[in-house]
Amino acid sequence: MYKWYARFLGGQQSIHDDKRSGRPNVTSNHVAVIKELLNNDRRITIREIHERSDCSFGTVHRIIHNKLNMRRLCARWIPKMLTDEQKVESVRCCNQFLRRFHREGERFLRRIVTVDETWISLYESETNSQSSMWKTPGSPSSKKFKSAHLQGNRCSSSSLTSTILRRDLMRAMRKRRATKIADTIFHHDNAPSHRAAESQYTIRKLGFEVLEHPPYSPDLAPCDLFLFPTLKNVLRGEHFDDVDELYLVSEINNGSYFNSFMSWINRCKKMCFLSRRVFREGLGACFG
Structure with missing residues (x-):
């Protein structure tokens, strides 16, 4: 209330919020830089990309998932490397x-x-999926034993x-x-x-x-x-x-x-x- 009172004393007459800058615009240059970093190192993290580029953490995440259509997946275990x-x-x-x-x-x-x-x-x-159940914060933890x-x-x-x-x-x-x-x-x-x-x-x-x-x-x-x-x-x-x-x-x-x-x-x-x-x-x- 004190802030609104001070604003009206300063001459503001609108009761709506001021316009904000919003999310930063994603340019083709940003996409190209992130794509090059990913091609050079497929194990690079989003935080490392954020530190090497001028994009925020959220922008890097949106570019990877929405623009490049990429997901981070673990390597699949196989029992034997065939000759x-x-x-x-x-x-x-x-x-x-x-x-x-x-x-x-x-x-x-x-x-x-x-x-x-x-x-x-x-x-x-x-x-894990079969033993999962809904619990409240105070519920005791579940346990399961080895075969x-x-x-x-x-x-x-x-x-x-x-x-x-x-x-x-x-x-x-x-x-x-x-x-x-x-x-x-x-x-x-x-x-x-x-x-x-x-x-x-x-x-x-x-x-x-x-x-x-x-x-x-x-x-x-x-x-x-x-x-x-x-x-x-x-x-x-x-x-x-x-x-x-x-x-x-x-x-x-x-x-x-x-x-x-x-x-x-x-x-x-x-x-x-x-x-x-x-x-x-x-x-x-x-x-x-």
Whole structure:
């Protein structure tokens, strides 16, 4: 009130605020300077750009997101850096898989039996999103505990893998599949226990046709792509006393299995498409 009183005594008659300068105008020169800084160092921060240019912190932020349409993302973790030979082998396996699918159709997919192993816990801890909840400032903090793994043989043992193939897999196939064993296509990834001599001997003795798997490609295995994440998502936050209770909740819809095989095909197509694009870009770099 005292400020307004002093202003009216000074001759001001309007009750509205004075016009302000507003946000600084963003020129093409500002955009070019920030773009050059980003091209020189992709890990530079907004504060560092602000200190090296004549733009404010907020202006730098708006230019990066609105003008340059850029986001700051973390590097994606991958389990293995593939060599050129392994990349070529991956593309070859994907092309072979797709050609056979186009030739035989869905019958080819229904002949496939894919096998893999994973750890199952009596208690699987929830993810951060699953354990989140609304709280007031005075609410106590939530806690979650580590997964409690089952005790026993390690799932990476080649002898255990051979036993599972001879006993459990054959029993399940005789019970649930009408396809003959000789007409079955066997698929598994390239884990050490699967590449072991004992496991390979068991597969040949059972008479399976083996479907090749690309090296170090868990994203091209239906078990790692769909089955294990879906199964563990159902089990998260649940406590079990023994293994028998796990079997009661581990049933998954058969339609979901078929959808995972279609995702498998789409990922193989993506692998082949990316390899052709990289090849064309390489030719352009050589002859450009």
